[in-house]
Amino acid sequence: MRRTSLLWLVAAAVLAVVVAVQVVVAAGDRDSLAQAADAPPTVAPGVDVLAGIAVIPARIRGYDYHRAAFGDAWDDDNAAPGGRNGCDTRNDILDRDLVDKTYVAITRCPTAVATGTLHDPYTNATVAFVRGNQTGASVQIDHLVPLALAWDLGARHWDDRQRKRFANDPANLLAVQGQANQDKGDAEPATWMPPNTAFHCQYAMQFIEVLRGYELPVDAPSAGVLRDAAATCPAA
Template identity: 35%
Template sequence: MCHDSASSSYKRTKSYKPFTSISACIAAGGRLPKSATKQMDKAIDDATEHNRDFVTLYDRADWPHWSDQDRDCQNTRHELLIIDSNAPLTFKTEKQCLVIFGAWYDPYSDQTFTNSSDLDVDHIVPLKFAHGHGADQWTREQKEKFANDYDNLLLVQASLNRQKGAKGLDEWLPPNHQYRCEYISKFNAVMDNYGLNYIPAEQRIINKMVKACGA
């Protein structure tokens, strides 16, 4: 039986063989619990309803994120905190690996934050959204590149990032109205850069948005 770390059975299981992802477990002959099978059935129904191909179940573990690609002890999140701060930084230790304080403007809320713990790094095009719009066929290396691409990352208020979740343009826009057209433009640019495609119903709505923005 294949369980991810979010499963209630995960912590209760004492004897198990670890895998890097749910996909790897299934490939080795494992099977999903009934609850996950129901999720797959729902995904198939959703794909049929929207006239698109069914994609494999999304597994966040397949998308390595917050990598430290240059091995300097600062992962993608903390490098972004360093790059985007509008004030001198305070680090947790002298090694300067972890950023604690600075000043960051969040365009979603139109507010400035000084404590890094108040911020999440948002994927403009969410990983799960990308997965359902063509990225399910990518290699692990391609997924890692996408998950750590600065052009697809923004420091934003944590609660807004969680409110957005994996929603696309037709389901969520920043509460800061003045930033919405720029957000739409950035979202579309990432989709184009990575060859991702909207379903027809989404595309019709987004075309109207772009037209309203005067683009």
């Protein structure tokens, strides 16, 4: 399996298919992916955005899935900007995706976000975040390619280290409105896309690059949805 963080694989894969994905967080750039929705990815005419990704007839749901197979919920071992800084991945993503932030030191993070604002890409809502009360749950961290979906698409055959890396890879994580995250659950694109249609292009391109980076296939119904969403991207 590839050992370079998917954060960097995204950019390389995009160049390979002449798709200018502008949402990847580069070293030192902690701007929100949600903020990048104002400058969505561009796709060159005639490019198959799913090039190199296997298409299977349908998702076969595996009832042997268990969250523990992907390790602890969050760790501090990702190699992306902010990784190995004393803060777990959840706190790194909150810091990356929220704006107007204040900070507090907690046991698992010396610079945890205490308060902030999320401009939610899934619903286009503005959501206040306050650590330690109910508004903390109003912002959740979503796996763009859900863990249970990845399991069904082949992650069940990965080793524990690969699954843990996938679960904590910032390129597959996004701070979103809590209810939208709950509504999505472990759904594939064929059965759920963000209510904010303006985000469909970016969601699809990011989703595709996670599949490509981890050599996962896509189910045929979702392949059609992702191609349709990519078709809404501006032309390169």
